[in-house]
Amino acid sequence: MKVLISGDRGYIGAVLAPLFLQAGHEVVGLDAGWYDGCDFGPYRLDYESRTGDIRYQTPEDLRGFDAVVHLAAISNDPIGHLNPETTFSVNAHGAAHLAEVARTAGVGRFLFSSSCSLYGAAGDAAVTEESATNPVTPYGESKILAEQLIAKLADESFSPAYLRNATAYGASPRLRTDIVVNNLCAGAQRSGEVRLASDGTAWRPLVHIEDISRAFLAVLEADREVMHDQAFNIGRDEDVMQVRAIAEAVAARYDAPVTFAAGAGADTRDYRVSFAKASEQLPAFRPQWTVPLGIEQLAGQMAAYGVEIERFTRLHQIQRLTDGGRLDELLRWR
Numbered sequence: 107m108k109v110l111i112s113g114d115r116g117y118i119g120a121v122l123a124p125l126f127l128q129a130g131h132e133v134v135g136l137d138a139g140w141y142d143g144c145d146f147g148p149y150r151l152d153y154e155s156r157t158g159d160i161r162y163q164t165p166e167d168l169r170g171f172d173a174v175v176h177l178a179a180i181s182n183d184p185i186g187h188l189n190p191e192t193t194f195s196v197n198a199h200g201a202a203h204l205a206e207v208a209r210t211a212g213v214g215r216f217l218f219s220s221s222c223s224l225y226g227a228a229g230d231a232a233v234t235e236e237s238a239t240n241p242v243t244p245y246g247e248s249k250i251l252a253e254q255l256i257a258k259l260a261d262e263s264f265s266p267a268y269l270r271n272a273t274a275y276g277a278s279p280r281l282r283t284d285i286v287v288n289n290l291c292a293g294a295q296r297s298g299e300v301r302l303a304s305d306g307t308a309w310r311p312l313v314h315i316e317d318i319s320r321a322f323l324a325v326l327e328a329d330r331e332v333m334h335d336q337a338f339n340i341g342r343d344e345d346v347m348q349v350r351a352i353a354e355a356v357a358a359r360y361d362a363p364v365t366f367a368a369g370a371g372a373d374t375r376d377y378r379v380s381f382a383k384a385s386e387q388l389p390a391f392r393p394q395w396t397v398p399l400g401i402e403q404l405a406g407q408m409a410a411y412g413v414e415i416e417r418f419t420r421l422h423q424i425q426r427l428t429d430g431g432r433l434d435e436l437l438r439w440r
């Protein structure tokens with residue numbers, strides 16, 4: 107298939123796009139380029155990647171594609187807090203706009219990168235795709251609104267799907283150190299301690315970015331009845347962990363102590379998730395990574411390439427671009 111991947115130069119996209127190429131699909135990227143130059147190790151683009159904003163795409167831009175994989179977003183809680191209006195402009199209305207122009211252009215499938223963050227503060231039971239949502243951040247709220255707006259466009263020739271990814275981890279040429287496993291590894295690598303900002307009691311589902319990429323591939327290639335207008339939680343039941351247990355796994359790899367930041371309290375983002383639906387309905391999706399393997403991968407590459415935490419922290423890079431007057435308050439290039 108000919109697939110447009112938005113956000114292809116981001117953390118997940120930089121791993122997902124090569125996997126789609128390997129699987130034999132034709133890939134074109136579309137990215138605003140906010141993180142261009144923030145590379146971790148060698149990074150080569152072996153396909154066309156357009157520089158542009160999802161909010162300004164037209165049906166002409168989307169003509170000829172069979173599918174869109176929509177990753178582009180303000181993609182974590184801290185940047186989402188910076189300016190909630192901007193988060194909604196990109197993550198909800200921008201996503202719906204891209205879906206709308208894709209449908210007008212005759213694109214058949216639209217795979218939206220949603221997030222388990224929309225479950226927010228979920229209590230003790232593992233949430234399924236049918237559970238109530240309870241987001242605790244503008245980021246989580248924006249993902250719910252996006253799903254709702256995109257779902258209105260579903261019809262017999264336009265099939266959206268919503269992949270609610272767990273918290274990602276793992277190495278990428280566009281590494282991020284602002285997500286829990288990567289953050290704890292980067293801290294251990296640099297300071298020799300595994301420092302928790304919270305008390306570590308919150309539950310968090312985790313998934314390696316290569317497995318997220320495999321899930322998108324499975325949904326792209328699934329029968330239409332399986333994926334049409336469907337949400338799938340993407341992760342592994344075995345990797346729903348308490349943050350404290352993640353810290354202990356990193357500490358074991360680095361032989362480093364676990365320490366707590368002054369005043370570390372509970373994290374309100376606390377949810378356990380069931381991944382049974384994807385496991386049952388997407389037989390082509392079989393996660394291959396485990397958290398200890400991912401920690402090993404990160405430790406190896408961080409030792410080889412070095413890790414500057416600021417360079418791989420999204421909030422820091424966005425603030426650098428806005429403070430320097432290069433992006434406006436809605437994160438559009440000036």
Ligand SMILES: NC(=O)c1ccc[n+]([C@@H]2O[C@H](COP(=O)([O-])OP(=O)(O)OC[C@H]3O[C@@H](n4cnc5c(N)ncnc54)[C@H](O)[C@@H]3O)[C@@H](O)[C@H]2O)c1
Pocket residue numbers: 112113114115116117118119136137138139140141158159160161176177178179180181182196200219220221222270271272273274275280282285420
């Ligand atoms: N990383 C995670 O833990 C995680 C978990 C669940 C869901 N997700 C979702 O997966 C998707 C990809 O996440 P990521 O971690 O790769 O994010 P990322 O921030 O690393 O990459 C996002 C990319 O999108 C681009 N982008 C942002 N706004 C754009 C716009 N308006 N037009 C064009 N390009 C734009 C950025 O330049 C960047 O390269 C996001 O939708 C995110 O919400 C991520």
